[in-house]
Amino acid sequence: MITNRITNAFATQFDTSDPLVVRSPGRVNIIGEHTDYNEGFVLPAAIDKAIYVAVTKRDDEKLHLHSVDFNQNYVVALTDIQPTDSWATYILGVADQLIKRGHSIGGFNLALDGDVPIGAGLSSSAAVECATVFALNELFALSIDKMEMVRIAQKAEHTFAGVMCGIMDQFASMFGKKDYVIKLDCRSLEYEYVPLKLQGYKVVLLNTNVKHSLSSSEYNTRRQECEQGVAWVKEHHPDVKSLRDVTLEMLNQHVATKDQIVYRRCKYVVKENERLLKGCEELQQGNIKALGERMFQTHEGLSKDYEVSCKELDILVEAVKDNADVLGARMMGGGFGGCTINLVKEEAIEALIEKLAKVYKEATGLELTAYVAQIENGTETVTQKEYSHV
Ligand code: GLA
Numbered sequence: 580m581i582t583n584r585i586t587n588a589f590a591t592q593f594d595t596s597d598p599l600v601v602r603s604p605g606r607v608n609i610i611g612e613h614t615d616y617n618e619g620f621v622l623p624a625a626i627d628k629a630i631y632v633a634v635t636k637r638d639d640e641k642l643h644l645h646s647v648d649f650n651q652n653y654v655v656a657l658t659d660i661q662p663t664d665s666w667a668t669y670i671l672g673v674a675d676q677l678i679k680r681g682h683s684i685g686g687f688n689l690a691l692d693g694d695v696p697i698g699a700g701l702s703s704s705a706a707v708e709c710a711t712v713f714a715l716n717e718l719f720a721l722s723i724d725k726m727e728m729v730r731i732a733q734k735a736e737h738t739f740a741g742v743m744c745g746i747m748d749q750f751a752s753m754f755g756k757k758d759y760v761i762k763l764d765c766r767s768l769e770y771e772y773v774p775l776k777l778q779g780y781k782v783v784l785l786n787t788n789v790k791h792s793l794s795s796s797e798y799n800t801r802r803q804e805c806e807q808g809v810a811w812v813k814e815h816h817p818d819v820k821s822l823r824d825v826t827l828e829m830l831n832q833h834v835a836t837k838d839q840i841v842y843r844r845c846k847y848v849v850k851e852n853e854r855l856l857k858g859c860e861e862l863q864q865g866n867i868k869a870l871g872e873r874m875f876q877t878h879e880g881l882s883k884d885y886e887v888s889c890k891e892l893d894i895l896v897e898a899v900k901d902n903a904d905v906l907g908a909r910m911m912g913g914g915f916g917g918c919t920i921n922l923v924k925e926e927a928i929e930a931l932i933e934k935l936a937k938v939y940k941e942a943t944g945l946e947l948t949a950y951v952a953q954i955e956n957g958t959e960t961v962t963q964k965e966y967s968h969v
Contacts, residue, residue, distance in 0.1 A: 581629075581631050581692055581693065581694060582600055582631065582961055582962075584647060584692055585600060585631045585632075585633045585647060585690055585691075585692040586598065586600065586633060588633075588645065588647045588690050588692065589633040589635075589645075589688070589690040592643075592645045592652070592688070592690060593635065593643065593645075593688040593690070595635055595688070597635070597962075598633035598634055598635045598688070598690070598962070599633070599634050599635070599714055599717055599718055599960065599962055600631060600632070600633045600960070600961040600962045601631065601632050601634075601710045601713050601714040601717070601958065601959070601960055601961060602629045602630070602631050602710065602958070602959055602960075602961050603629060603630050603631075603632075603706045603707075603709040603710035603713065603752050603753070603957070603958040604625035604626055604627070604628065604629040604630075604695075604706060604752055604755055604955055604956075604957065604958075605625070605626050605628045605629065605630075605695035605701035605702050605703060605706050605752070606623045606624060606625055606626060606701065606702050606705070606706075606747075606748055606751035606752055606755065607623060607624055607626055607701070607782055607784065607911065607920055607952050607954075608621055608622060608623040608624075608747065608751070608911055608912065608920070609622040609623070609624070609760055609775075609782075609858070609862070609870070609874075609920070610622050610851075610854060610855050610858045610859075610870070610873060610874055610877055610909075611623075611747075611851060611852070611854075611855035612851065612877060612881060612909075612910075612911065612912070613801060613847070613848060613851070613881070613885060613887065613913075614745075614765065614848060614851050614852055614855065615744075615745025615746055615747040615763075615765040616743070616744070616745035616746075616765075616802055616805070617745075617765075617805050617821055617822040617823060617848050617852075618765050618766035618820070618821035618822070618823040619765055619766075619822065619823050619848065619851070619852040619855070620762065620763065620764055620765065620852060620855045620856065620859075621745075621747045621751075621761075621762075621763050621765060621855070622760050622761070622762055622763075622773075622855060622858070622859055622862075623747055623748075623750070623751035623755075623760065623761055623763070624751060624755060624759065624760040624761065624775060624954045625751055625752055625754075625755020625756075625954065625955050625956065625957045626701070626755075626952040626953065626954060626955055627952065627953040627954075627955045628693075628694050628695045628696070628701060628950070628952075629693055629694065629695060629706060629955075630691070630692075630693035630695055630703060630706035630707050630710050631691070631692045631693050631710065631961070632670075632689055632690065632691055632692075632707075632710040632711055632714050633689070633690045633692075634687050634688065634689045634690075634714045634715070634718050635687065635688050635718075636685060636686070636687055636718060636719075637685065637686035637687055637688055638686070639686045640656055640657045640658065640685060640686045641654060641655070641656055641657065641686040642654065642655050642656075642657065642660070642670075642671070642674060642686060642687060642689070643686075643687075643688045643689070644667050644670055644688075644689050644690075644691070645688075645689070645690045645691065646666050646667075646690075646691045646692075647690060647691065647692035648666075648691075648692065648693075649665075649666060651665070651666070653665065653667040655671070657674070657678070657684070657685070657686060660674055660675045660678070662738070662739040662740075662741075666691065666707070668739045668740055669704050669707040669708050669711065669735060669736070669739065669740065670689060670691070670707065670708075670711045671739055672708065672734075672735030672736065672738055672739025672740065673708050673711040673712045673715065673731060673732060673735045674711075674715070675735070675738065675739065676712075676731045676734050676735050676738070677712070677715060677721070677731065680731070682719070682721045682723070683719065683721075684715055684719045684721070685719065687715070687718060689711070689714070691707065693706065693707075696786060696948070698790035698916065698917065699784075699786045699788075699790075699917050699918050700910075700911055700912030700913060700914075700916070700917025700918050701784070701912070701917070701918065702748035702751070702752060702912070704736060704740060704748075705732060705733075705736065705744075705748035705749045705751075705752050706752050708731075708732035708733075708735045708736060708749060709728065709729070709732050709749055709752040709753050709957075709958045710958060711732075712728045712731050712732050712735075713728060713753070713958045713959075713960075716728060717960065725753055725754065725958075726768065728753060728958075729746060729749045729750050729753050729754075730746075730749075732749040732752075732753070733745075733746050733749045736749070740795075741795060741799075742795045742798055742799070742913075743798070743799050743802050744798070744913075745765060746763075746765055746768075747763065747765070748912075750763055750768075750770075751763075751957070752957060752958060753957050753958045754770065754957045755954070755955060755956055755957030755958075756772050756954075756956060756957065757954060757955050757956050758774060758775060758954050759772040759773060759774055759775060759954065760772075760773050760775045760862075760954070761773070762859050766821070766823055773859060773862060773863060775862070775954055776862075776865065777867055777922065778865065778867060779924060779925050780867060780906060780922045780923060780924055780925065781922070781923055781925050781928060781951050781952075782920060782921070782922065782951070782952040782954075783920075783921045783922075783923045783928060783931075783932075783949060783950070783951055783952070784911075784918040784919070784920060784921075784949065784950045784951075784952055785895050785918060785919045785921060785932075785935065785947060785948075785949050786917070786918045786947065786948040786949070786950070787889075787891035787892055787895065787916055787917065787918070787919075787939075787943075787945070787947070788945055788946055788947070788948060789889070789891050789916040789945065790915065790916040790917060791889055791915040791916050793915050794913055794914065794915040794916065795913075797887065797914075797915060798887075798913050798914075801844060801885065801887065804840065804841050804844040804845075805822055805844055805845060805848060807838070807841050808822065808825070808830065808834050808841045808842070808844065808845035809821055809822060809825065809845075811833050811834050811837055811841075812825050812829045812830070812833050812834065814833070815829075815832070815833050816829060822845055822848045822849060822852075823852065825845065825849055826849065827846065827849055827850075830842060830845050830846055830849065843883075843884040843885070843886075844884065844885055846884055847880040847881070847884040847885040848885075850880060851877060851880060854873045854876060854877060857869075857873065858870045858873045858874075861873075867906055867922065868906055870906070870907060870922075871905075871906025871907025871908075871922050872906075872907060873907070874906075874907030874908060874909045874920070874922070875896070875900065875907055875908065875909065877909045878892075878896045878908065878909035878910055878919075881909065881910055881914065882896075882910070885914075887910075887913065887914030887915060888910050888914055888915075889914070889915050889916060890943070891916065891939075891943055891945065892910040892914070892916070892917075892919055894938075894939060894942050894943065895908070895919045895935065895939065895947075896908045896909060896910065896919055898935055898938050898939070899921060899931070899935070902931070904923055904924040904927035904931060905921055905922065905923050905924075905927075905931070906922040906923075906924075907921070907922045908920065908921040908922070928951060932947075932949040935947060935949075936949075
């Protein structure tokens with residue numbers, strides 16, 4: 580359906596047909612939050628909500644961009660690309676990276692559409708970046724491999740959106756595989772696909788429908804706090820390169836004495852890496868009850884020690900804590916709004932959503948939106964035509 584909508588919008592806007600259409604999904608993360616930029620582990624998966632881009636080459640050196648959702652256009656010369664505060668910035672950031680890395684691209688038309696809710700912590704921006712880099716790679720026959728495309732997409736987020744994100748979102752969007760989660764080592768970038776077998780439980784996302792404005796500045800601050808902790812440990816252990824190499828004992832000795840906030844941030848990350856490794860084993864052994872309990876612990880850490888949660892997220896996690904149909908729940912992604920991720924017994928989903936919507940509305944005055952996430956493939960071409968050498 581979105582494929583039809585985007586190709587129709589493309590034809591109307593650009594008066595040319597047969598664009599190359601690429602789909603790139605949003606993501607969930609089962610456990611392992613704020614660990615990626617600390618060279619730890621994450622356990623994400625691509626979902627059935629995705630961003631689509633439709634592209635064709637132009638004869639001039641211009642970018643003509645159109646957002647179906649916003650019904651807006653953005654036009655710029657290739658030589659004049661700058662960050663903007665609109666949806667276009669993620670596309671421009673990718674084009675800028677390609678040019679800076681010496682890839683030869685020309686002008687292009689691009690239409691953008693999709694159904695990943697914006698600001699919900701499902702990585703719509705990473706999905707736009709991955710869709711764009713994948714489409715341009717194909718359109719201009721650049722022969723960039725997937726891992727390099729992930730790095731380009733991540734760098735676009737750093738330079739044009741100003742968020743110093745880790746690699747998880749772009750990686751999950753690009754490398755997702757239907758019905759599998761990806762255990763990614765963010766230091767070596769080695770990864771393993773682990774089947775997501777939930778035995779009658781489903782991944783349910785509960786969207787708070789808030790995104791507090793702190794999210795990107797606080798995100799960057801957390802990164803610096805972690806770096807500060809590493810620097811203090813390093814004075815005594817020169818081999819330490821990141822929180823991946825740090826133990827609780829080291830933190831107690833060298834960080835707790837210096838700054839309690841930095842200590843709590845680092846402690847959360849060190850414990851979260853441990854939780855992920857154990858949680859992943861539990862998933863592989865089919866012990867999803869234990870994995871669920873760890874998700875609750877992760878939330879506790881994110882809320883109390885890492886302090887990236889918010890009232891709305893805490894309310895939603897608290898509301899399911901003693902519910903026998905919910906094995907685990909926690910805030911997901913960067914924080915300060917967006918979704919909680921919940922493992923919920925299939926038969927209980929409908930009633931639970933109904934009940935929570937009421938609780939949430941009473942407590943916050945806000946609407947709750949719920950999605951049952953299916954795990955899907957990563958970035959891929961939707962249309963069959965061979966575009967590379969057109
Ligand atoms: C955001 C970032 C990711 C990751 C998560 C937190 O989604 O883009 O790189 O750091 O927050 O785990």
